Amino acid sequence: MIDRKSRPCALARTMVAICLAALAGMTDPAWAEPAETARVQTVDPIEAPDKDDAADDRAVAAADCEAGDAEACTRLAYFHHEGDGVPPDDTLATPLFARACQLGNMTGCAMAGYAYSRGNGVALSHERAAAYYAFACHGGEATACSNLGLAYIGGEGVPKDPKRAVQLFKQACDMDDMSGCANLGASYSLGKGVAPNQRQAARLFRRACDADDQHACYNLGVLHRDGLGMPQDYKQAFALFQQSCGVDEAAACGNLAMLVNDGRGVRRDRQRALELFDRACQFGEPESCFTLGRAYQTGKGIAPDAARAIELLERALALDPDTDSAIDARKALDEARGMGAGRKSRETAE
Numbered sequence: 001m002i003d004r005k006s007r008p009c010a011l012a013r014t015m016v017a018i019c020l021a022a023l024a025g026m027t028d029p030a031w032a033e034p035a036e037t038a039r040v041q042t043v044d045p046i047e048a049p050d051k052d053d054a055a056d057d058r059a060v061a062a063a064d065c066e067a068g069d070a071e072a073c074t075r076l077a078y079f080h081h082e083g084d085g086v087p088p089d090d091t092l093a094t095p096l097f098a099r100a101c102q103l104g105n106m107t108g109c110a111m112a113g114y115a116y117s118r119g120n121g122v123a124l125s126h127e128r129a130a131a132y133y134a135f136a137c138h139g140g141e142a143t144a145c146s147n148l149g150l151a152y153i154g155g156e157g158v159p160k161d162p163k164r165a166v167q168l169f170k171q172a173c174d175m176d177d178m179s180g181c182a183n184l185g186a187s188y189s190l191g192k193g194v195a196p197n198q199r200q201a202a203r204l205f206r207r208a209c210d211a212d213d214q215h216a217c218y219n220l221g222v223l224h225r226d227g228l229g230m231p232q233d234y235k236q237a238f239a240l241f242q243q244s245c246g247v248d249e250a251a252a253c254g255n256l257a258m259l260v261n262d263g264r265g266v267r268r269d270r271q272r273a274l275e276l277f278d279r280a281c282q283f284g285e286p287e288s289c290f291t292l293g294r295a296y297q298t299g300k301g302i303a304p305d306a307a308r309a310i311e312l313l314e315r316a317l318a319l320d321p322d323t324d325s326a327i328d329a330r331k332a333l334d335e336a337r338g339m340g341a342g343r344k345s346r347e348t349a350e
Contacts, residue, residue: 040117040147040150041143041146041147042111042114042143043107043110043111043114055085057075058079058084058085058086060072061073061076062076065099065100069103070100070103070104070105070108071100071105073096073097073100073105073108074100076096077094077097077108078093079093080093080096081093081094081097081111081120090115090120090121090122091122092121093115093120094115094121094122097112100112101132101135101136104139106139106140106144107136107141109132109133109135109139109141109144110136110141110143110144113128113129113130113131113136113144113147114147115129116128116129117129117156125157128157129147129157130151131157133145133147133151137171137172140175142172142176143172143179143180145168145169145171145172145175145177146168146172146177146183148168149164149165149168149169149172149183150165150183152164152165152168153192162187162192162193162194163193163194164193165183165187165193166187166192166194168180169181169183169184170184178207178211178212178213179208179213181213181216182213182215182216184204185200185203185204185208185216185219186201188200188201188204189219189223189229198223198228198230199229200229201223201228201229202220202223202228202229202230204216205217205219205220205223206220209240214243214244214247214252215249215251217240217244217252218240218241218249218251218252218255221236221238221239221240221241221252222237224236224237224240225237225259233265234266235265235266236265237255238256238259238264240252241253241256241259242256245279245280248283249283250283250285251280251285253276253280253285253288254276254277254285254287254288256276257274257288260272260276274301274302277289277292278292281315281316284319286316286317286319286320286323287316287323287325289315289316289319290312290313290316290323290325290329290332292312293310293312293313293316293336294309296309296312297313297332297336306336309332309336310336310337313329313332313336314333316329317329317330317333
């Protein structure tokens with residue numbers, strides 16, 4: 001969601017991180033708020049198997065898991081979870097992660113928690129997810145600590161407790177988990193569970209961004225854009241948004257579009273901005289869908305197209321009916337539908 005307000009949100013890579021808020025609404029292109037904490041992250045396998053050896057590796061892992069080898073159970077679970085040489089099947093993977101956890105493998109515990117948090121191969125249960133994360137975190141699995149922190153932020157399976165979340169994010173960050181660092185940065189920027197400190201947030205976002213956490217790069221771009229904890233620098237914000245948009249970070253694409261649309265940190269280019277709004281919309285960023293829909297409705301920088309406007313405005317509301325721009329989106333949608341109906345009536349009369 002894209003908003004005129006400024007608050008940050010972090011995202012991690014593939015394991016487990018949950019974004020509490022993203023961009024919020026606008027009638028004309030406005031500035032996006034920094035994202036909050038990240039999505040739940042998965043734990044990457046230590047070593048991806050060679051495809052030529054996958055069948056043999058699976059057979060060995062299956063035999064060793066049957067014999068009680070915890071790491072082998074985790075390896076076998078990843079084969080089924082990621083579809084290495086077999087169809088992806090979490091109904092097979094998740095029980096193997098759980099068995100690995102029972103045998104003492106903390107990665108297996110973290111991945112079992114992830115499965116329960118998403119309902120992958122099992123009935124969704126935030127309580128079980130939190131329990132697995134807590135066990136894995138206690139056993140030194142950094143990503144599980146970060147994911148458990150997110151559970152405390154959202155009150156999913158545990159009571160809401162931002163202060164406890166901050167402790168867990170710091171624990172994860174101290175173990176060099178970049179999603180933990182990014183989420184800790186978001187906590188400092190938002191003042192959730194800790195006193196606001198934009199400079200500390202910037203340091204943490206920079207650390208995670210340098211380690212290729214692209215949502216942290218996006219959040220760092222927001223701080224540069226808004227001059228939070230550092231001098232305002234649109235050019236640096238543009239570079240960071242462009243970098244994150246390049247790996248399909250929806251919020252980054254939406255904010256990049258706004259910079260290009262307004263000519264801040266880069267030459268103003270309405271056509272390029274509309275292309276970026278389109279990209280962000282395709283990635284599920286509702287405010288970009290709204291902005292693009294309005295462009296098609298008003299013909300501002302693009303040929304008017306009532307049908308396309310209706311499609312985009314409906315998508316914006318379907319993605320998030322509660323954004324700050326939702327009221328404007330509904331009004332625009334009613335107007336677009338009325339224009340479309342009027343055109344059809346005239347065509348019928350002719």
